[in-house]
Amino acid sequence: MLVSPRKNGSLPGRNRLRLVSFGFIVFFTTISAQLGYLTVWQGRPEKPAAEYSERVPRPDIVDRNGVVLATDVSFFSLYADPRKILDVDEAVELLTATVPDLDAKTLRQKLAQPNRAFVYLKREVSPSERDAIHNLGIPGIGFRAETKRVYPMGRLASHVLGYVDVDSKGIAGIEKFLDDQGALYTASLGEDNSRAMPAVLSIDIRVQHALADELAKGIAKFRAKAGGAIVLDVRSGEVLGLVSLPDFNPNQPDKNFTFDQANRMTSGVFELGSVIKAVSFAMALDYGVADLTSRFDARAPLVIGRAVIHDFQPTRRILSLPEVFTNSSNIGTARMVLGVDAERHQAFLRRVGLMDRLVTELPENAKPILPKRWGRLVQATIAFGHGFAVQPLQGAQVVAGLLNDGNMLPVTFLKRDAADARAMAKRVVKPKTSETLRYLFRLNGLEGSARSANAKAPGYRIGGKTGTAEKVVNGRYDKSRNLTVFTGAFPMENPQYVVMVLLDEPQATPETYGFSTSGWNAVPTGGNIVARIAPLLGVEPILTDDERKAIAKQAQKEGRT
Amino acid sequence: MLISRSDRGLFASWWFTVDRLLLSAVLLLMAAGVLISMAASPPVAERLGLDSFHFFKNQLFYLGFAVIILIATSLLEPLQARRAAFVVFLGSLALMVVALFYGPEIKGAHRWIDIGPVGLQPSELAKPAFIVMAAWFLGENVRRPEMPGLLIAMVLAGAFVGLLVLQPDFGQSALVVITFIAMLLIYGIPWILVFGLSALAGAGVFLAYSMIPHVASRIDRFLNPEKGDTFQVDTATQAFQNGGLFGTGPGGGEAKQILPDSHTDFTFAVVGEEFGFIACMGLIILFAFIVIRILGRAKADPDPFATLAMSGLAVIFGLQAVINMGVNVSLLPAKGMTLPFISYGGSSLMGMAFAMGLVLAFARARMGVAAADSAWRSVTA
16 A cells, blocks of 8 residues: 555544645735735726727628618717826816817816716717827827728618617617627627627518608508508518608708607507408308308398497498409308307417517517407407507418418518428418418409509509508597508519508598598509519519500600600 | 434434534535526626526526535435445446546536536546445455455446546546545555555646647646636736735626636636635635544544545545635646536536535544543543
8 A cells, every 4th residue: 555544543644724724814914915916006007997908890781682781980089098198287278179069067077087987078079170189299189990880771670670779779670670689699790899790671672662662652642640661571571661651861960759760560569450361261161161162141241149240331232252352341251250169260360470470670560469368259349450450570471371371481681592481481371372362362353352452553553451440549440540451462463572651640632532541542652662572572473465555545645655 | 403312313313413504504504505606607608699697697596506415415324324335336437438438528528417407427426436436345454454445445446537537627627536546545555655656646747648639738738838728827817916905896807807717727817816825825725624623534434435435525526625725826738627516517516416415424522532532531430
């Protein structure tokens, strides 16, 4: 054995414990001495705490074709190290004389803090001011290079982009999304430390512009309070354009935006009659409780308990299923949905994602407002969208999914490639149901309430569903205030794009013969939008001879050849 | 509630036999850790894009477990404590093997295993358990020289350190080796062997230096600050300088904003910046008190096993504190070592709570101990 312990079983090295204790005392004392040397002996360092060198550059944001939507521009800020200011009075006098918008009182307060190492005096000084201040030669005054976020497109796509605060921190929209992914994500976009790779959005700025322009015209024409519009790529779930008016300019320095400027298409919920009726039809067809030959009694209002369901434009006859769709019959839709029990009704709505909050890259998203109890009356009113409010974008996502052979894709604001999209698709209804629904949409575009869309955009084969909801004012439905919605798709034989238009309180005009329902305002606006964006998106018109002649005549009249 | 001396219940007998001063010091350290975590972790959490108090909340959650482990372990009789350590040692050694093969690779090492949402570092629990195991076999060898206790202890140490090297985790390996050498010293091996083993350990460090690039660069950077990137150490130094005698006050720290590991390895620098020299001295005194107190207890205990176990646990606890603080005040090269009970980290907190629980269990006043004490015998004779 290496050691020979003492016979009595006691530990031979016990007294060496004193040595160990002594060693630790030496260690701890050394550390204390070094600590005292660092903290007390050396005093505060002259330099301010190290520059914030870990600051990650913000990536540019570009649209799907590489057009810059947000970028960083560098500028200088004026700061002071009050410890080095020799004569506060002199510094205040010189600075206020050179930069008149500096307030002498606050400046004095800032400079008279001998323990501070760093204090901002003015963010963003102009180059001439910078030179003038530099020439004053005041010790303890310096400039810090900073960057500022600039949105070259101004108001365009402002709700998607969001904005940043004065410290370049994302506050809203995709800007906040980039921050929420963490510095690591933002840095992963970066090639090197100086310039980051851009974040590529799904937005097509040309489509966005046409959308904003036509919507603004529609709002002006029908004297609506506000409005919104969405264009969705059906096959990839990408949002090509999203407008909510009134919008805002993210370049505005104070960012003092009002609630009215919020993004209605995602941060607000609305009763989207048009969408919900389409969903009701899809459900009834998919569950097999109705088909194209089904008939529904719309001769008299439907009475459930003490409630009575009317049609907006009563037909007072027995309607076939396509007629229920094109006439937008509340009675017919309610009767059809009552063939499904409440549990399966809810299950279907959950499957298409209408029962849950839609979460996209945009941080601004609202939770749906759902009925608390599911009786027969609730089922009947929900069938046509009464008492069921969701984000408009959520509605557009559902309609795109229903028309896309039943393959629903989560919508996105980032560019997505086709393979990714296919992998993400979730089947919500049978392809056969989707086909029937496409027929109903197209029929409604040819003969029903969405006719005027095709009139505005001949040859683009638009199909759609309209909806007019009475707004809830003080807890009651107000018959005089409408929210009109058009949800359409084109080209209908193989839908590629979904267009949704929403107008808030459009007014009747002489041109609309005193009507303010969707077919008279949201639908023609939607038609105008399609006429502008379809050529951009490469959809070719197929014209009948009559349409060709009409266009030629129109061109002749306007003096074009 | 008053506890009666005549009460023979589990809690009452624990209350009158446990080293209450030591227990208070450990609990005080834990409380300080929570306070410091509130200052040290928000900048890191924000940099990672998490909730500002993410690490603080986690730490508070782990602390609950740690206090339970501390008290529960200290309730054990020495024999039970030894059995608990045996089970923990085998279990965590097995988990370390699992981590080698199935654990996620984090910063190039396989140290963690995922249990649901949290990661566990089994080596943190294995450390105190290993010390108790080694003390057991060394202690048995003292009592019954015919038993090959030294050999078994050596084999255990080899297995444990081997697993640590495979992870790889050189900081922990070095820590365990030094602690084991200290235990052998107290066990009574001749000085010549102590020097021999130390030379062997030194050779190991040299081997690591020449074979493994990141170890080499750390040591080079320490010896030649101009040569490489000494960002962490420089910023820590600046933090201490900013702090001065009384500190900048909670939330006033500037350097902590950019200190990469402010919540783990460089917590001490944050204490220096925000709470100042006096608070740092308070921490040092608390650590020193705990170490010296345990070593004193170890020296007084007549049972070789208890002496070895307690001194080993005191040495590993003290060494971790010394190395961490030494790195922070730039006396030692940068080495990832957590400050016991202060740095963020659930596994380290649990492991240290287990270690201190074991110490408290061994240090409980015992009837047999008093009777075996020569001083006591002389009084009663």
